[in-house]
Structure formats: structure tokens, C-alpha cells
Amino acid sequence: MFLAWQEIKKNKLRFTLITGVLMLVSYLVFFLSGLATGLADLNREAVDKWEASAIILTDESDKSLPQSFMSIDQLEDIDAKETAVIGQLNAIASQGDNKQNIALFGINQKEFLMPNVTEGRAFEEAYEVIADGSLKEEGFELGDELTLSSSDQRLTIVGFTDNARFNAAPVLYTNLSSFHQVKFGEAAEQNNDQINGIVVRDDSISNLTENDELESIEIETFIENLPGYTEQKLTLNFMIYFLFGISSIIVAIFLYVLTVQKISMFGVMKAQGISSSYLSRSVVAQTMILAFIGTVIGFVLTLISGAFLPAAVPVSFDLALMIIYGLILIAVATAGAVFSVLTIVRIDPLKAIGG
Structure with missing residues (x-):
């Protein structure tokens, strides 16, 4: 963690760019989740008001x-x-x-x-x-x-x-x-x-009626069958899931390029006895720090944006769901560091330093 943080402080611009990309992705994910919740509420508010089974x-x-x-x-x-x-x-x-x-x-x-x-x-x-x-x-x-x-x-x-x-x-x-x-x-x-x-x-809700002409429907099932409700919800959710994958790919590409640029440095460090596992943990920790900072900034910006949106925009933020999505974003971004870890493990110290 010490090595990860020291490198971030030394190369502020480089890591600020990565954090900025993660911030934009998280901002889009949080905003889409708010839009999905808001549009769902538009369809089901009156039904939820019944508090029926x-x-x-x-x-x-x-x-x-x-x-x-x-x-x-x-x-x-x-x-x-x-x-x-x-x-x-x-x-x-x-x-x-x-x-x-x-x-x-x-x-x-x-x-x-x-x-x-x-x-x-x-x-x-x-x-x-x-x-x-x-x-x-x-x-x-x-x-x-x-x-x-x-x-x-x-x-x-x-x-x-x-x-x-x-x-x-x-x-x-x-x-x-x-x-x-x-x-x-x-x-x-x-x-x-x-x-x-x-x-x-x-x-x-079982055996509410024995009349064959009538059907007993659970409220959630009734809501899911409202025209367009399920299709709209699935569309927005798929967009969010694709963004998770995109986030992982973006981080993987950035970190891989940075790792390739530092192969000689990693080779020197391995030649000095620093283990591959230590260097790998440093890269993973570095990714978690950047993902956490980017996600938190995206979270805050989303809430600020929501406060200034006109009432005509159907956005409703579910804080519990946003926190879950934030944790998923950090997890998939961290998973994107796997390629960099594999590269570090395969570095031959002698070749890396030109021996």
C-alpha cells in the first residue's frame, strides 16, 4: 500500500486521468440507476400506495x-x-x-x-x-x-x-x-x-378465490406486467451491466500500458529481491485506491446533479442500490488489474534491465 500511494503522489497527472475516467463511468452508472428507479416509480407509485398483497x-x-x-x-x-x-x-x-x-x-x-x-x-x-x-x-x-x-x-x-x-x-x-x-x-x-x-x-395469497373466472395475482407480478415496465427496466439495467464491463476493460488497458512502461523499473526491483507478490499487491492496491476515489467523486457529483434537475426528469436515487453499484465498480476495476499482475509475474529481471 505504501509503494502504491507513493507512486500515485509522484505521478499525479497520469493517475488523475485514470481516476477521471473511473469517475465518469461511475457517474453514468449512478445516474442510470437513478433514472431506472425514477422511471419504475412512475409506473408503480399508485400500486405501491395500496400496500396490498x-x-x-x-x-x-x-x-x-x-x-x-x-x-x-x-x-x-x-x-x-x-x-x-x-x-x-x-x-x-x-x-x-x-x-x-x-x-x-x-x-x-x-x-x-x-x-x-x-x-x-x-x-x-x-x-x-x-x-x-x-x-x-x-x-x-x-x-x-x-x-x-x-x-x-x-x-x-x-x-x-x-x-x-x-x-x-x-x-x-x-x-x-x-x-x-x-x-x-x-x-x-x-x-x-x-x-x-x-x-x-x-x-x-393462495386460495383467495375458487372462482375459475378470476385470477389471484401477486402485486409484484402485477407490476411487472404493466405495459413497458419490465422492458424498460431490463434495458436500463443491461446498460449499467455493460458499463461495469467497460470500466474493467478501461482500467485494464490503462494499467497494462503503465506496467509495460515500468518493466525496467520492476526488473530492477525484482533483482534487488522484491518479490512479484509484493509488486502485484502494490498494483492491486493502487487500482483500489483510484477506483475508490473515482467512485466516491462520481457518487457525490450524481447527488449534486440530482438536486438541480427539474421535476420533469424522472430520477430517483436509491442510496442502498447506489452503494452496491459503487462496490461492484470498485471490484470490477480492481479485477482489471489482473493483466498487469500477470505481466509483473512474468518479468525476467535480467532481460528487463538489459542483461
């Missing part, structure tokens, strides 16, 4: 809430501690020049799907809604009357809640009767028992 959908829905259609009477077929019915509709909400894709949730106010109100009040009358707080950033306010692309009914925002987006769309919560009026219009009375799913809280 499972959801009951029709067997033919392919685990899709909008494609599931059932009767509220089918609650009798569910054996669970807590249940909550939900209706769901995708639409475009407009207020003046403001337009926004939204997901409308029809719920019962006394059931656990009722969101906490952070501003305003809960819905009480027909066509009143609680909206996700992200709509405020788009110019929507309390008291705004919204028109929906799929209905002639107008909805009034009476409250806001936090962290309520479903499939990247802000959620509007309203009561079931208003939901039926919006979805079915004049046919609402004939369809006032229609819902899309039943959300369940129970210690066990």
Missing part, C-alpha cells in the same frame, strides 16, 4: 387491470382479510390549454385504497376527484374543472395526494358512482355494478 382480475385479462371486467357481486367469491374494489379508466384530462394523460380510479371512500390528502379535502359529492400532486406542476389547481376525452362529464379537483402515478400517468381518485357515469355515460345505471379488479390485503 394481491389483486384479483379476470382470468382472460392477461394480468391487465383495464382489460379486466367483473361484477362487484364477485366480492362474495373472495376469502381475504381486507378487500377493496377498483375501477380504472385511461383518459386525457383538459382544463383550458392544459392537457394531461391521466388514470381515473373509481374506489369506495371507506376502503383502504382511499389516498391520504396532502392538500384540499377528500371527495364528497359526485364528480369530485383527488388528484396526484404532479398535476400541480403542470398548472392544475384546486377547484379546476376537468373535461375528459372519453366523457361529457366534468370533474372537479377538490384535493391533492402524493406519489400516485399509474403507468406513468397521474391518478385521479373518485367514487364508484362518478366513475360509472364517466365510463358508461347514459348506460351507467345498467352498469353500476361493474369494476375492473379487487385489491386484497392478506397474509397468504
Whole structure:
């Protein structure tokens, strides 16, 4: 470690370049991980807010809430501690020049799907809604009357809640009767028992229903089947994994070039009795120091960048995950020193010093 640190101090520019490259790679890895987490949250925030263990959908829905259609009477077929019915509709909400894709949730106010109100009040009358707080950033306010692309009914925002987006769309919560009026219009009375799913809280999700037309789906499985969720997550994760490999290759190339340039010096040191294992440990320690410094700087820069990003950028930093990625970066960078170690071991002192 002493030899490694002394060489770093002596050749500051050379090792600063290596540290800078590692810093940029780590910065990109941390930022991509924040982007992956942020985009995932956009899809699942409202579902996580349920704090549920499972959801009951029709067997033919392919685990899709909008494609599931059932009767509220089918609650009798569910054996669970807590249940909550939900209706769901995708639409475009407009207020003046403001337009926004939204997901409308029809719920019962006394059931656990009722969101906490952070501003305003809960819905009480027909066509009143609680909206996700992200709509405020788009110019929507309390008291705004919204028109929906799929209905002639107008909805009034009476409250806001936090962290309520479903499939990247802000959620509007309203009561079931208003939901039926919006979805079915004049046919609402004939369809006032229609819902899309039943959300369940129970210690066990097996044998929740014996109805062959219904399917019990674990919440995490339901989230993974949201349109684009898994594909988006896999794409960003593969980019991160490729960066790990790139980091290892870059460090290996830099250290190998430096080692080749110092072959004569290593030959003299070996001729003086310094063992190959000592020199190898010095190179590995040197790599760990550089990787640690570069990763820490990248970590700090990522957090600073995140503080200045506009709210429209869907970035959310999971500190525990970032620390894990940081440790992996240090490990793969250190693994990149293997080629240099092999070169040191093969150095013949006599040939290295021209004997």
C-alpha cells in the first residue's frame, strides 16, 4: 500500500486521468440507476400506495387491470382479510390549454385504497376527484374543472395526494358512482355494478378465490406486467451491466500500458529481491485506491446533479442500490488489474534491465 500511494503522489497527472475516467463511468452508472428507479416509480407509485398483497382480475385479462371486467357481486367469491374494489379508466384530462394523460380510479371512500390528502379535502359529492400532486406542476389547481376525452362529464379537483402515478400517468381518485357515469355515460345505471379488479390485503395469497373466472395475482407480478415496465427496466439495467464491463476493460488497458512502461523499473526491483507478490499487491492496491476515489467523486457529483434537475426528469436515487453499484465498480476495476499482475509475474529481471 505504501509503494502504491507513493507512486500515485509522484505521478499525479497520469493517475488523475485514470481516476477521471473511473469517475465518469461511475457517474453514468449512478445516474442510470437513478433514472431506472425514477422511471419504475412512475409506473408503480399508485400500486405501491395500496400496500396490498394481491389483486384479483379476470382470468382472460392477461394480468391487465383495464382489460379486466367483473361484477362487484364477485366480492362474495373472495376469502381475504381486507378487500377493496377498483375501477380504472385511461383518459386525457383538459382544463383550458392544459392537457394531461391521466388514470381515473373509481374506489369506495371507506376502503383502504382511499389516498391520504396532502392538500384540499377528500371527495364528497359526485364528480369530485383527488388528484396526484404532479398535476400541480403542470398548472392544475384546486377547484379546476376537468373535461375528459372519453366523457361529457366534468370533474372537479377538490384535493391533492402524493406519489400516485399509474403507468406513468397521474391518478385521479373518485367514487364508484362518478366513475360509472364517466365510463358508461347514459348506460351507467345498467352498469353500476361493474369494476375492473379487487385489491386484497392478506397474509397468504393462495386460495383467495375458487372462482375459475378470476385470477389471484401477486402485486409484484402485477407490476411487472404493466405495459413497458419490465422492458424498460431490463434495458436500463443491461446498460449499467455493460458499463461495469467497460470500466474493467478501461482500467485494464490503462494499467497494462503503465506496467509495460515500468518493466525496467520492476526488473530492477525484482533483482534487488522484491518479490512479484509484493509488486502485484502494490498494483492491486493502487487500482483500489483510484477506483475508490473515482467512485466516491462520481457518487457525490450524481447527488449534486440530482438536486438541480427539474421535476420533469424522472430520477430517483436509491442510496442502498447506489452503494452496491459503487462496490461492484470498485471490484470490477480492481479485477482489471489482473493483466498487469500477470505481466509483473512474468518479468525476467535480467532481460528487463538489459542483461
